[in-house]
Each structure stands twice: as structure tokens, then as C-alpha cells.
Amino acid sequence: MPSGIPISCCFLLCLFTGALGGDPFVFYDWTVSYITASPLGVKQQVIGIEGQFPGPILNVTTNWNVVVNVKNNLDEPLLLTWNGIQHRKNSWQDGVSGTNCPIPAGWNWTYQFQVKDQIGSFFYFPSLSLQRAAGGYGGIIINNRDVIPVPFGTPDGDITIFISDWYTKSHKELRKDIESGVDLGAPDGVLLNGIGPYRYDETLVPDGIAYPTINVEPGKTYRLRVHNVGISTSLNFRIQNHNLLLVETEGSYTVQQNYTNMDIHVGQSYSFLVTMDQSASSDYYIVASSRFVNSSAWARATGVAILHYSNSQGPALGPLPDPPDGSDTYFSMNQARSIRWNVSAGAARPNPQGSFRYGDITVTEVYVILNRPAELIDGKWRTTLNGISYFTPSTPLKLAQQFNIPGVYKLDFPNRLMNERAKVDTSIINGTYRGFMEIIFQNNDTTVQSYHMDGYAFFVVGMDVGVWTENSRGTYNKWDGVARCTTQVFPGSWTAILVSLDNAGIWNLRAQNLNSWYLGQEAYVSVVNPEIREKTELPLPDNAIYCGVLSSLQKDQAQRVRFSDAPSVVYASRTVLAAFIIAFFGTFIR
Structure with a gap:
């Protein structure tokens, strides 16, 4: 060891040298707060990020690690969700009420996730309490790695x-x-x-x-x-x-x-x-x-x-x-x-998108999910999927699963409309790990509805007017139906998707229309590997916020693990890390 270098610096050297061999990190430090804007000529309160409305663009590359420290300066709890980011094995970072306790007003929380095997265009937004109607959204760009060709010329x-x-x-x-x-x-x-x-x-x-x-x-x-x-x-x-x-x-x-x-x-x-x-x-x-x-x-x-x-x-x-x-x-x-999949193009990996032949896979689970317009249930206006309006428990589903807390949810979401009165309940879909699920959205509302599934890209294989039947499968596109995470369902019509349940976790399935979502039109899909769960899911993060029946585990804000000193944007690439190490240790060598 060179003379004059403290042991703690050797630890840092090992830490950063290890990082040199891995995927790059990018750090963001965001404050979410109300700001005044006049988008339609009338001053009003909107939600800004770092004082911007819309918020900053999160611009990264396939497999980068993203660290976003979020300070909640609103007057109500907050979660940010990353619309379309699959969070492989890591639903802890999904930023919805079923997986995360909200960030209390005045608190911060640090998201850390990897944009594993993804490319493309997405956006983030606040997922609670209709907050997206006030802003708080921004873009996500995931660029191809240099070794993967893009199927068109570089734009100007x-x-x-x-x-x-x-x-x-x-x-x-x-x-x-x-x-x-x-x-x-x-x-x-x-x-x-x-x-x-x-x-x-x-x-x-x-x-x-x-x-x-x-x-x-x-x-x-x-x-x-x-x-x-x-x-x-x-x-x-x-x-x-x-x-x-x-x-x-x-x-x-x-x-x-x-x-x-x-x-x-x-x-x-x-x-x-x-x-x-x-x-x-x-x-x-x-x-x-x-x-x-x-x-x-x-x-x-x-x-x-x-x-x-x-x-x-x-x-x-x-x-x-x-x-x-x-x-x-x-x-x-x-x-x-x-709109069809380009099956000959590579994306996050060099193999063609069409190398995953979804049309040849045997379906293991079928859910026909029917929505209806808002209705009164026990004196309150609610929306439903298969007759169930989702009730958000005070303890997130993922935490309840982690700590084996009974009574928070039931794995009994029906695969068809129930023949009984609509009800409010916390009923979730019990998905089979590595199963292949067919979901048919049947829209009995009078407006276009959009549906989104966190954690996955699904294949949109069919849509038509009328009521879906078993014979409708004859119209499916089983070769180049596009893979995406949000699909529309026209009024009085159906849309069918296929999804490979290879991402363990608890994942939100929701209406993207905020009025439908807010009144209960969502469910969750639990995907658990019963044999080697610790290898197919990342552990509970050290900085987890606790709420509901687990509130007693919560540490004070000052005691929690956080990344509040991260610069606004620091790209910790191999080159930057190497320069940091040379500069840092050079002062001791001199």
C-alpha cells in the first residue's frame, strides 16, 4: 500500500474499482414541489420537479443503474412510478401503493433500479391521489448500447x-x-x-x-x-x-x-x-x-x-x-x-425481437377482465374490474407478502365477471411464475379506456368490437403483434394481450384513465417463484419506508438510508470513475 493513503481510502478504491467492471450509474436529486404556472392563461398551482413543469428528462442507456433521490415538498404523500420500466426482479422500486409506502410530506426517498434489457421511450409520473392531473411527469429515454444497431439512421x-x-x-x-x-x-x-x-x-x-x-x-x-x-x-x-x-x-x-x-x-x-x-x-x-x-x-x-x-x-x-x-x-x-413488431430488428439484445416466438407458447392462464362505468357501492362511487373495486390497504401488498402478514389481501381475483353484487375488496391475481397469461379486456364503458401492466411488456394480439368469445382467438396476430405496456380498449369492444410471467414480484395492472383508476379500476398480479425466491427477486431495500401494521419498524427521517447529497446529475461512467480515482489518490501520492 502506498505510504500516506488511509485504510478508508483503500476501501473506496476497492469499491470504485469494482464499479469499473459493472454497468454505469447515473444519479439524480429531485425536489417535487408546487409551483405556479399559467398553461391556459390562468395562474394555478402545478406540480414541478426541480422547479420544472414538465419535469427533467431521465436519459440513460440499456443496463444503466439509476439512482433518484426524491424529496417530497408537497402537502400530501407522494410516489413516483416509472411507466414502462420493467424493474426486473425489483418491484420494490415500482412506486405504486401496492409495493411502496408513500413518501410522507417533507421526507425523501431514494429509488435505485436498473433499466435491464430495455430500450425506448417512456415517462414517469406521481401515482397517488390524482396528482398526475397537476403535473409531476417527465420523460424517460433508454438508448441502445453502442454494440446494438438501431434499425434507422441516427436522427439529427x-x-x-x-x-x-x-x-x-x-x-x-x-x-x-x-x-x-x-x-x-x-x-x-x-x-x-x-x-x-x-x-x-x-x-x-x-x-x-x-x-x-x-x-x-x-x-x-x-x-x-x-x-x-x-x-x-x-x-x-x-x-x-x-x-x-x-x-x-x-x-x-x-x-x-x-x-x-x-x-x-x-x-x-x-x-x-x-x-x-x-x-x-x-x-x-x-x-x-x-x-x-x-x-x-x-x-x-x-x-x-x-x-x-x-x-x-x-x-x-x-x-x-x-x-x-x-x-x-x-x-x-x-x-x-x-402497428406491428419489427421482428428482424434487435433491441436491448443483439438477437432479433422476433426470436421470442410468443405465438408458439401454450397459454396457461386466461383472464377475461370486464370494466363498467362508475357505480354506487355501499353509498360511494366506485369503478370495478370483474365486479371488484380495488381497496388500497394501509400496508402495501409487497410488504405484507415479505413479512407474511395475514389478512391484507386475498389471492382470489376472479378470471371472469362475478355473478354477484359488485364489491370493494383487496383481491389480487395469483400468477404462475413462468406461466403464459392471456388477458382479454372487455370494455363495457362508453369511453375509450387504456390499461397498463407494470413489470412487463405484453403482446397486443387482437382487438375488435363486440363481445369476446373463444372463437375470437382465430383473429389473433400470433407473429408480429407489438410488445408494449399500455393498450387501448374501445367502448363496446375488447382487446387481447399475451404476457410471459417471467418477472417475479407484485405488479400493478391498472386503468391509465385517472378517473377510472382513482375509483378502483386496478388489480395486482403476484408472481412468485416458490423454489428459489431469493434468486429471482431482489431483497427488501435498506431504506424501505414502513406503514400500516408495520409502522413500528419505521425509523426517523434522519436515521434512514438516503442519497440526499447526490449532485443534480452525475454520470458515474467507467471514465469518470477512473478520473475520480486518479485525482483522489493522486493528492495522497503527491
């Missing part, structure tokens, strides 16, 4: 766009309305990147509202990652006079097809390549407008941004580009069916 730029319906009421007021059975009604507007619309119509858009402008160079091609982070409205996305070349959705490369517009339902994410091939005689409209609504009250539910070429000769002109027929479910359904 990468642009994230958030589209969302928006209400000037606070999320707390919206909660009260939903609990009282009051329909959300038409939103006050549609935002793009947290900003209101360009004044395309003086009768609909007040003067003085800030609007987003996306600056581009003529002849260049940009990757646009578009996320519907709204409450309950399906939105049609389009760019005046430009084609949208679809290349990826929620972690899967797709067969590359041009679209003039795309219906993006609540919770969904898409990547398009857009080439700036127009004359730039003027700017161009970027539009996100509401779908499947006919009432004149929805006329203002249109978001408009401006695409500005550097050589543009003037402002955008003329009417907005036309949307599809607002009542044409078949158009949107056929568009969704046309």
Missing part, C-alpha cells in the same frame, strides 16, 4: 413532446368531483409540453397564452417521442404537411410505416421520425386534439404548437390539418392493428 435531433388534456381545477378539486360522481366533462384545454395552444382560433383561444415552438433545420430528420400524459382523453397527434414515420412504441421497434396522424391514448408513448422536407413558406401547426367526442363543449380541447423552420418565411397559415372522423372507432382500431 431528439425531441420529447408531452400531450395532455388539462383542467384549471386543482387535482384536489377534481378528486372531490370524481368521488361525488361528477363527470370530468370537457377539459379546459390541451397542453403540449405543459403549455397552452397557439392562437389558431381567436374565438376559442384567448389572447396572451404562451405556446410551444419547436425549432428545426430544413432537410434534417428528428426523432419525436410523444407521450399522452393526460387524465382521460384520447388525443390525435399530427403535424401540418408532414408525415410521421413510426419507428418505436414503449420499448419495441416497429415496422416502419408513415402516418399522417396517430391516435395516442392515455398513457401511451410513440417515437416518430419526421423529416423537415417542406418549403418553409410558413411555419407549420403541430396539433393534439380530442377524439371520440361530439359535444361542442369539446371544441377547445385542441392543443397547438408551432414547428418553426430556421428559414421560415412567416407564421403558420390556414386551418388546422383535419383530424379523423371523431366518431369513427373503426379508423382508430384499424390504425392500432396496423
Whole structure:
């Protein structure tokens, strides 16, 4: 050992040298707080992250380790969930009420997870108490490793766009309305990147509202990652006079097809390549407008941004580009069916996406999950799946499972609609580890619903109008149905998915429409390896927050393990670590 180097420094050297051989780490330190914004020209309280609305982009690469210290400066408990991040073997980091105790107001908690074997476009958001209606969301980009080719040329730029319906009421007021059975009604507007619309119509858009402008160079091609982070409205996305070349959705490369517009339902994410091939005689409209609504009250539910070429000769002109027929479910359904998996492309691994031949796997479990509009159950408005409205226990399901606490939940979620009165219960799906589950979502509501499953990418194999039957399997796409984590179900229709249950943990299956989710339209899937659980699931994290019947285990905030001194963004790559070690120990050697 060189003279003058303390033993503690040798420990650090071993620690960091070990890190040199592993996957890189990236650290974020985020404060979540209320900030004042005027997205529709009226000052209101929104949820910002590091003072930003929308929040920062989490930009990482396949297999990186992500450490995010979250300080909750709201006046109510908080959890952030990472929409589409699979958290392999680590549902402890999922950030939903079934797996984590909320972060109390004034506290912080550090998430640590690996974006294992994933690529693509996702987003994060607050998962509790309708908070996403106030913001708190941001983008997630997972880039390919250098050794894995991307199935298209390198774009000249990468642009994230958030589209969302928006209400000037606070999320707390919206909660009260939903609990009282009051329909959300038409939103006050549609935002793009947290900003209101360009004044395309003086009768609909007040003067003085800030609007987003996306600056581009003529002849260049940009990757646009578009996320519907709204409450309950399906939105049609389009760019005046430009084609949208679809290349990826929620972690899967797709067969590359041009679209003039795309219906993006609540919770969904898409990547398009857009080439700036127009004359730039003027700017161009970027539009996100509401779908499947006919009432004149929805006329203002249109978001408009401006695409500005550097050589543009003037402002955008003329009417907005036309949307599809607002009542044409078949158009949107056929568009969704046309989105197919690029089975010849690699993604997180070098083998082609189509090397996993999902259509040849024997289904082991079938669930037909039917939803209904909100109804009164024991005097309260609730929504249900298969007649059960999910009740959130004070002790998270994952903690109850870890400590073998009886009575918190039951593994008895029915695989069909019950022939009894709807009820409120904590009933979860008992999934078989390495089983292959078929789930059919049957939508008995009058609006489009989106459903999401944490921990997995599932294969969307079929959708149609009417009632699903056993014969419907004859229409399934068993070769190149796209793998994603959020799918739409049209009113009076069904959507079928297949999912390989290879990720142990307890995973949230939910409506992405916030009003449906808030009133109970969710369930959890428990996937346990009964033989070697300690090898297929990561252990309870040292910094776990305890609540419910385990509250007595909770340490004071000052005693908890945390990462509050992490810099805003520090990329601890092999190069950076090596430089740190050389600089650190060089001071002692000198």
C-alpha cells in the first residue's frame, strides 16, 4: 500500500474499482414541489420537479443503474412510478401503493433500479391521489448500447413532446368531483409540453397564452417521442404537411410505416421520425386534439404548437390539418392493428425481437377482465374490474407478502365477471411464475379506456368490437403483434394481450384513465417463484419506508438510508470513475 493513503481510502478504491467492471450509474436529486404556472392563461398551482413543469428528462442507456433521490415538498404523500420500466426482479422500486409506502410530506426517498434489457421511450409520473392531473411527469429515454444497431439512421435531433388534456381545477378539486360522481366533462384545454395552444382560433383561444415552438433545420430528420400524459382523453397527434414515420412504441421497434396522424391514448408513448422536407413558406401547426367526442363543449380541447423552420418565411397559415372522423372507432382500431413488431430488428439484445416466438407458447392462464362505468357501492362511487373495486390497504401488498402478514389481501381475483353484487375488496391475481397469461379486456364503458401492466411488456394480439368469445382467438396476430405496456380498449369492444410471467414480484395492472383508476379500476398480479425466491427477486431495500401494521419498524427521517447529497446529475461512467480515482489518490501520492 502506498505510504500516506488511509485504510478508508483503500476501501473506496476497492469499491470504485469494482464499479469499473459493472454497468454505469447515473444519479439524480429531485425536489417535487408546487409551483405556479399559467398553461391556459390562468395562474394555478402545478406540480414541478426541480422547479420544472414538465419535469427533467431521465436519459440513460440499456443496463444503466439509476439512482433518484426524491424529496417530497408537497402537502400530501407522494410516489413516483416509472411507466414502462420493467424493474426486473425489483418491484420494490415500482412506486405504486401496492409495493411502496408513500413518501410522507417533507421526507425523501431514494429509488435505485436498473433499466435491464430495455430500450425506448417512456415517462414517469406521481401515482397517488390524482396528482398526475397537476403535473409531476417527465420523460424517460433508454438508448441502445453502442454494440446494438438501431434499425434507422441516427436522427439529427431528439425531441420529447408531452400531450395532455388539462383542467384549471386543482387535482384536489377534481378528486372531490370524481368521488361525488361528477363527470370530468370537457377539459379546459390541451397542453403540449405543459403549455397552452397557439392562437389558431381567436374565438376559442384567448389572447396572451404562451405556446410551444419547436425549432428545426430544413432537410434534417428528428426523432419525436410523444407521450399522452393526460387524465382521460384520447388525443390525435399530427403535424401540418408532414408525415410521421413510426419507428418505436414503449420499448419495441416497429415496422416502419408513415402516418399522417396517430391516435395516442392515455398513457401511451410513440417515437416518430419526421423529416423537415417542406418549403418553409410558413411555419407549420403541430396539433393534439380530442377524439371520440361530439359535444361542442369539446371544441377547445385542441392543443397547438408551432414547428418553426430556421428559414421560415412567416407564421403558420390556414386551418388546422383535419383530424379523423371523431366518431369513427373503426379508423382508430384499424390504425392500432396496423402497428406491428419489427421482428428482424434487435433491441436491448443483439438477437432479433422476433426470436421470442410468443405465438408458439401454450397459454396457461386466461383472464377475461370486464370494466363498467362508475357505480354506487355501499353509498360511494366506485369503478370495478370483474365486479371488484380495488381497496388500497394501509400496508402495501409487497410488504405484507415479505413479512407474511395475514389478512391484507386475498389471492382470489376472479378470471371472469362475478355473478354477484359488485364489491370493494383487496383481491389480487395469483400468477404462475413462468406461466403464459392471456388477458382479454372487455370494455363495457362508453369511453375509450387504456390499461397498463407494470413489470412487463405484453403482446397486443387482437382487438375488435363486440363481445369476446373463444372463437375470437382465430383473429389473433400470433407473429408480429407489438410488445408494449399500455393498450387501448374501445367502448363496446375488447382487446387481447399475451404476457410471459417471467418477472417475479407484485405488479400493478391498472386503468391509465385517472378517473377510472382513482375509483378502483386496478388489480395486482403476484408472481412468485416458490423454489428459489431469493434468486429471482431482489431483497427488501435498506431504506424501505414502513406503514400500516408495520409502522413500528419505521425509523426517523434522519436515521434512514438516503442519497440526499447526490449532485443534480452525475454520470458515474467507467471514465469518470477512473478520473475520480486518479485525482483522489493522486493528492495522497503527491
